[in-house]
Amino acid sequence: MRYYRASGIAFLIPIIVLIAIFYSMIVWDFVAAFTFWQGLKPTWKFAGLYNFSRLFGMERFWINIRNNILWLLFFIGPTVFVGFILAYLLTHLRRGESIFWQIFLFPMALSFIITGVLWAWMYDPSSGLINSILKMLGVNTSRLGWIALPKTAIYCMIVAAFWQYLGFALVIYLGAIKGIPYEMVEAARVDGASHWTVAFRIIFPNVGHATLICTTMLAITTVKVFDLVWIMTRGGPGVSTEILPYLMYRLTFDSRDIGMGTATSIVILALSAAMVIPYSMWAIKKWVRI
Amino acid sequence: MIPIYAMISTSLKTQEEVALQKYLVPPQKLQTSNYAKAFEALKIGLRNSLIISLSATFVCILIGSMAGYALTGFNFRFATYLFFAIVVVTFLPYHVILIPITQFLKTLNLLNTYWGLILIYVILNAPMATLITGTFFMKVPPDLEEAAILDGCKPFKYYLKILLPVSLPGLISATILVFIQIYNEFLLGIALTRGPQVKPVMPFLAELKGTQIAQWHIQMAGAVITSIIPVLVFIFLGRYFISGLMAGYGKG
Numbered sequence: 001m002r003y004y005r006a007s008g009i010a011f012l013i014p015i016i017v018l019i020a021i022f023y024s025m026i027v028w029d030f031v032a033a034f035t036f037w038q039g040l041k042p043t044w045k046f047a048g049l050y051n052f053s054r055l056f057g058m059e060r061f062w063i064n065i066r067n068n069i070l071w072l073l074f075f076i077g078p079t080v081f082v083g084f085i086l087a088y089l090l091t092h093l094r095r096g097e098s099i100f101w102q103i104f105l106f107p108m109a110l111s112f113i114i115t116g117v118l119w120a121w122m123y124d125p126s127s128g129l130i131n132s133i134l135k136m137l138g139v140n141t142s143r144l145g146w147i148a149l150p151k152t153a154i155y156c157m158i159v160a161a162f163w164q165y166l167g168f169a170l171v172i173y174l175g176a177i178k179g180i181p182y183e184m185v186e187a188a189r190v191d192g193a194s195h196w197t198v199a200f201r202i203i204f205p206n207v208g209h210a211t212l213i214c215t216t217m218l219a220i221t222t223v224k225v226f227d228l229v230w231i232m233t234r235g236g237p238g239v240s241t242e243i244l245p246y247l248m249y250r251l252t253f254d255s256r257d258i259g260m261g262t263a264t265s266i267v268i269l270a271l272s273a274a275m276v277i278p279y280s281m282w283a284i285k286k287w288v289r290i
Numbered sequence: 291m292i293p294i295y296a297m298i299s300t301s302l303k304t305q306e307e308v309a310l311q312k313y314l315v316p317p318q319k320l321q322t323s324n325y326a327k328a329f330e331a332l333k334i335g336l337r338n339s340l341i342i343s344l345s346a347t348f349v350c351i352l353i354g355s356m357a358g359y360a361l362t363g364f365n366f367r368f369a370t371y372l373f374f375a376i377v378v379v380t381f382l383p384y385h386v387i388l389i390p391i392t393q394f395l396k397t398l399n400l401l402n403t404y405w406g407l408i409l410i411y412v413i414l415n416a417p418m419a420t421l422i423t424g425t426f427f428m429k430v431p432p433d434l435e436e437a438a439i440l441d442g443c444k445p446f447k448y449y450l451k452i453l454l455p456v457s458l459p460g461l462i463s464a465t466i467l468v469f470i471q472i473y474n475e476f477l478l479g480i481a482l483t484r485g486p487q488v489k490p491v492m493p494f495l496a497e498l499k500g501t502q503i504a505q506w507h508i509q510m511a512g513a514v515i516t517s518i519i520p521v522l523v524f525i526f527l528g529r530y531f532i533s534g535l536m537a538g539y540g541k542g
Contacts, residue, residue: 008364015357111474
């Protein structure tokens with residue numbers, strides 16, 4: 001026996017209103033991206049692809065795209081890989097497992113701003129933690145500029161994000177590995193398989209859903225690292241560490257070029273939707289059992 | 291863990307000690323004045339953040355749990371579509387609608403107000419609260435609902451008096467996740483506020499970094515102060531944090 005459907009509608013009204021606002025904002029974004037809107041007052045004049053062609057003509061835009069790709073490549077891969085290995089190792093611990101994952105997961109509770117303040121100090125070339133430790137060990141640090149050099153700065157930031165998100169990958173994998181039937185792993189052990197074989201031939205193929213969750217969530221995170229970019233380098237040196245959301249912010253709030261800003265939003269939207277929509281279609285099957 | 295240790299020990303040192311750059315050596319004498327100084331710079335932000343995140347979280351959980359109940363408790367035909375729309379909103383980075391958000395608040399005359407920030411945080415986080423609470427509601431045995439109907443209990447009373455108390459762990463998980471998310475948010479804090487009156491704490495911390503250049507002990511003290519709330523939540527309610535994370539990312 002269940003309640004009548006009609007009595008449930010009222011419970012849904014608030015959320016429907018909220019997500020309707022969200023989706024209308026996306027529509028608004030699309031409309032604004034095709035107008036000549038510069039400065040404070042809206043000018044709803046159709047501009048065609050004018051903003052997009054200006055955007056694609058900017059060298060800065062392509063540096064941003066390149067940086068976003070670097071983030072995807074060098075952030076997701078190592079985080080997923082190390083997270084998986086650690087999770088595998090943790091399942092072999094007899095005790096203290098929860099202490100370990102708590103230590104690794106704890107940075108997830110911090111904001112990117114705190115991580116950024118902390119790591120900006122560690123990377124500081126003249127008085128930072130890393131160089132001061134290296135000096136103590138007798139390394140000549142005069143050429144190790146870390147975050148101050150255009151070539152290395154982005155990787156420094158990726159390491160900071162890796163530190164923050166490793167625990168996330170670890171916990172997701174830990175849950176997945178525990179869901180694997182124990183007999184399967186045990187059988188391989190008895191056959192004399194090495195740790196490496198068990199981890200990558202038997203366990204890894206069976207935790208595909210965890211890999212999917214991790215890669216998608218980390219990919220979305222590469223858009224959200226705006227905060228990290230802001231606090232650690234402000235996109236610099238030059239524009240060498242800018243990523244698309246940062247460019248969008250600059251175009252909108254510094255240059256007051258809403259047309260260009262929304263055009264950048266649309267590019268980000270297209271890239272994120274390409275990840276989020278397939279993921280949601282997959283994830284929803286877990287929630288809605290129809 | 292070394293970064294955390296160095297952060298805390300440096301936050302308690304004097305400027306002279308910091309200048310020696312022996313960061314791994316513990317402080318000679320605890321320098322609590324660093325904290326006083328950092329707190330002075332951050333206190334308005336902390337107050338604003340608490341007001342905004344607590345009220346926004348409350349509304350999110352209220353709206354989210356109602357929706358979570360409706361979507362899992364009644365067999366709506368359109369439920370799948372609505373659920374899909376909610377999942378997409380949960381995961382889409384809000385950066386893509388930053389510009390419409392500012393224009394929206396400008397039109398409503400809510401820029402630089404508590405109400406404006408709370409409204410936006412509710413729009414952005416209620417979907418996640420729906421997913422998490424919904425996941426937990428699905429685990430509630432259907433017998434409870436049958437018993438409630440036989441007793442003549444109305445749906446709203448059932449939701450308030452039976453469903454919510456029974457799923458308390460789920461509610462705590464959702465509350466923690468949403469609260470930490472809002473408390474840690476930065477971009478909207480800078481885009482939607484002018485001046486210090488309603489600005490949340492993260493922008494204040496960013497400013498502290500900008501004004502206290504190379505004053506690492508002050509910066510670190512500020513970072514510690516700002517992270518106290520999420521860290522305490524994590525230490526005491528970490529279990530719920532994990533289960534919320536799992537529920538929120540589709541592994542309920």
